[in-house]
Amino acid sequence: MFHVKHRVIIIGSGPAGYTAAIYLGRAGFNPLVITGALAPGGQLVNTTEVENFPGFPEGILGPELMDRMREQAERFGAEFLPADVESVEALPQHDGHPQYRLTTSDDETLETSAVIVATGSNVRKLGVPGEEELSGHGVSYCATCDGFFFKDKPIVVVGGGDSAFEEALFLTRFGSSVTLIHRRDSFRASQIMVERAKADPKLTLVTNTVVTAITSDEPSPTVADATSSVNSDAQSGKAPAIKTAGVSLNIGSGIGLTKPGTETADKPAIKLPGLGGNALGGGLLSGLSKQPQKHVTGVTLRNTVTGEESTLDCNAVFVAIGHTPATDFVADVVERDADGYITVKGGSTVTSAPGIFAAGDCVDRTYRQAISAAGMGCRAALDAQSYLE
Incomplete structure (x- = not known):
């Protein structure tokens, strides 16, 4: 157990947390960012390509976007602690400000004058076979983020509230068909949303039905399979041939694989479809995915009244x-609503506790976008700066 004093601590490392760290770092506060013990970067680290974040016209991978934000915050003096915050405790005032003690999952305690909570929220999952494995490969939790990728494809939406209907209606812009599946015979959504859905010819409503599994196509060869083959041939003295997306390459044949933009007359760049343009050159198989690339092909359904099972073909499942906002650890110090979202004053990020600010999906139940979270992180940093000064 030991104590470290920081003027401001940011809890959470998604777009809101990292943006707050950038602004506070530039203002000279050297904030500490408690990133989370297992998966720094928030929900975007679990996404594939992000096409709607300004400044990246060609799109950017979610993990890369979070890495860039972190590097930018680090450039301006932010420090990072890979841990979870277990509790926040109010302490007596110091220099006219209340103080707070944070206890982490490593039993470390940290004291500070200001806290920005940017812990986001966790999507509720179905908990059925195939869901985890296919997340980012046809299983999604954000229609605005991923709907575009399923143009002219059959889509399934699971849910029965306003959010589910909003997503289903939005997805009719892209999918060849949209089927909304709900476990009960009546919907929690408002009547106007239900009527709009019923009036849409591309949208089908299925009630008294649950998804019991999400199915996929056959996985492509893994990097381990390819590496094993290469090692076997290398031991025999043969130069193995690798086929990728219709391109056959013979290792040791003299062909030079170079990065696009650095090609020469005798070493042309070769872009391999499906590998994001990565060349195999110096890092053998470095462009190959380390995980089997599966894609959703359908769902298995069960009728909750009759027990009858069936299947439905689709290429995407939106849950x-x-x-569930990740705010239980501050329940004793800030006000939350009935669903656990932290309440703030007006359009600010000011909570009910002096010196504690909140931003991102732990506050926002409506938009839940990376760009809106980043904007709120900016506001939280400015609110905290004004408070401390």
């Missing part, structure tokens, strides 16, 4: 059964 819209709600979110």
Whole structure:
């Protein structure tokens, strides 16, 4: 156990947390960012390509976007602690400000004058076979983020509230068909949303039905399979041939694989479809995915009344059964609503506790976008700066 004093601590490392760290770092506060013990970067680290974040016209991978934000915050003096915050405790005032003690999952205690909570929310999941494995490969929790990728494809939406209907209606812009599946015979959504859905010819409503599994196509060869083959041939003295997306390459044949933009007359760049343009050159198989690339092909369904099972072909499953804000650890110090979202004053990020600010999906139940979270992180940093000064 030991104590470290920081003027401001940011809890959470998604777009809101990192943006707050950038602003506070530039203002000279050298904030400490408690990133989370297992998966720094928030929900975007679990996404594939992000196409709607300004400044990246060609799109950017979610993990890369979070890495860039972190590097930018680090450039301006932010420090990072890979841990979870277990509790926040109010302490007596010092220099006219209340103080707070944070206890982490490593039993470390940290004291500070200001806290920005940017812990986001967790999507509620179905918990069925195939869901985890296919997340980012046809299973999604955000229609605005991923709907575009399923143009002219059959889509399934799971849920029965306004959010589910909003997502289903939005997805009719892209999918060849949209089927909304709900476990009960009546919907929690408002009547106007239900009527709009019924009036849409591309949208089908299925009630008294649950998804019991999400199915996929056959996985492509893994990097381990390819490496094993290469090692076997290398031991025999043969130069193995690798086929990728219709391109056959013979290792040791003299062909030079170079990065696009650095090609020469005798070493042309070769872009391999499906590998994001990565060349195999110096890092053998470095462009190959380390995980099997599966894609959703359908869902298995069960009727909750009759027990009858069936299957439905689709290429995407959007799960819209709600979110759970990650705010339990501050329940004793700030006000929250009935669903656990931290309440703030007006359009600010000011909570009920002096010196504690909140931003991102732990506050926002409506938009839940990376760009809106980043904007709120900016506001939280400015609110905290004004408070401390």
